[in-house]
Amino acid sequence: MPKGTPSRPGLLRDPDFGRLFAATALGQLGDRIVFLALPLVAITALHADELQVGLLTGTTTVGSLLIGLPAGAWVDRIRKRPVMIAADLVRALILLSIPAAWWARLLTIEWLCTAALLHGLLTVFFDVAYVSYLPQLVGRDNLVEGNARLSAVRSVTGIGGPAVAGPLVGWAGAPAALLASSAGMAASGLLATGIRRREERLEAVGRRPLARDIREGLTFVLGQPVLRATIAGDAMFNFFLVLYQTMLLVFLERTIGLGPLGIGLVLSGMGCGALLGALVARASARRLGQGRVIWLAPLVTCPPTALMPHARPGWSLYAAAVGLAALSLGGVVRVVSQSSLQQALTPDRLLGRMNATARFVSWGGVPLGGVLGGVSGALWGAGTTLWIGATGMTLSSLVLRRAGRGATM
Incomplete structure (x- = not known):
């Protein structure tokens, strides 16, 4: 199938x-x-x-923060x-080290943080390569459909992953549950080896300094008002989202009293919620326009x-x-439009x-959001931290609105 071919029956063909x-x-x-499972290893x-x-x-x-900019310049070469295949396979080995260390009675919080750091570094390379690969694989005319379909499968695994992980953690323990994560990463890398379409020939860069490529990327992004505004709004949203998520599992486990299955x-x-968001993302972008969706969804x-800090066992928890499902719905709707817009402009x-x-x-x-979430939780409690996170995520829509205005002009 040639790149950019109309895909009415669907890209899955x-x-x-x-x-x-x-x-x-x-x-x-x-x-x-x-x-x-990873935070539950630490908590439980x-x-x-x-x-x-x-x-x-x-x-x-x-x-x-450590390698984001050089990773992009290197991946472009x-x-x-x-890159995607290697990152998947090495991440699988890193995750495998955690249950191995647990069974050998060697696992410590330092080991866990080191594994998390290495896993995160490889995830940077994987994500940069993955998002950059999609336009070449499906063609720019099919970006919204491609992003929507991949968001849909991420949403389905967002349902199935915790549903599998909860009982698995309860039955085998959090460290052992990471065996399933390792297997999934390895299978992903092996499947990607079967993709046959060749990537376009890359521009020869010779001995051009990596710093020059990094500067070129920064200049392009910061010179585009729409890209600049979407990234700034995204930064604010992600900071408060992680601050919120850092204390969410602590709140559910220690304040509400939920076990792994309930969590x-x-x-x-x-x-x-994310699956529903993936199903309506294309229609939302078509009806409202990508620019409006980007800021309306978080608003x-x-x-x-903000309901979660007030929750207790019973109807308030439901x-x-x-x-939380609404948050995921809005996040997917926004990201599909935002990613497609960013890819189309580049x-x-x-x-x-x-x-x-x-x-x-x-x-x-x-990372600062995660650390400050922990500090806030230690000083003022998990519930107050959730309040702060909910407020900050909502206010990010004001920054994202600038991107929406630029995209609709």
Whole structure:
């Protein structure tokens, strides 16, 4: 199928996109199990306090700050698929080290943070290559559909991952649950080896300094008002989202009294919201316009997250879980429009650097958000921290509105 071919029956009829879709499903299933099991290893197996949980979140996400910009410049110089495959396979080995260390009675919070750091660094390379690879695989005319379909499979695994991880953690323990994550990552990398479409020939760069490529990417992104505004709004949203998420599992486990199964069900509800978001993302972008969707989605769906600090066992917890599902719905609707808009505004040769710059800025404050979430939880409690996170996520819509205005002009 030629690149950019109309895909009315759906991109899934393209064998190469189908392989990427299946690889995404398995990799994301493993990733969603990590999202639940990794902090639960710290909370339940190592009995970490709030500050240590915050530090774990910080080390998980600090990769973008450390290597985000050079990763994008480097990925733009090479083919993307081998980067994705290598990152998946090495991440699988890193995750495998955690249950191995647990069974050998060697696992400590330092080991866990080191594994989280290495996993996060490799995730930077994977994500930059993955987002830069999609336009070449499906063609720019099919970006919204491609992003929507991949968001849909991520949403399904957002439902299935916690639903599997909760009972698995309860039955085998959080460290052992990471075996499933490792298997999913490995299977994702192996599936990606079957994609046959060749990437376009890359521009010869010779001995051009890497710093020059980084500067070119920064100049392009900062010179585009729409890109600049979307990334700034994203940075604010992600900072407060991670601050919120850092204390969410602590609140559910220690304040509400939920076990791994109950926590898994709450996170599965978030996956249901994300799946619904993926199903309506294309229609929302078509009806409202990508620019409006980018800021309206967080404005409407972030305030319900403030229900969680008031939740207690019973109906108030169910209402708060619906609020989390709304957050996921709005997040997917926004990201589909935002990613498609960013990819459409960027030439192929700069895609890696644009995505890396966006990730560097958008995720640069995330480690600080994780640490401050832990500090806030230790000082004022998990409930107050959730309030702060909910307020900040809602206010990010004001920054994203600037991008929406620029995109609709």
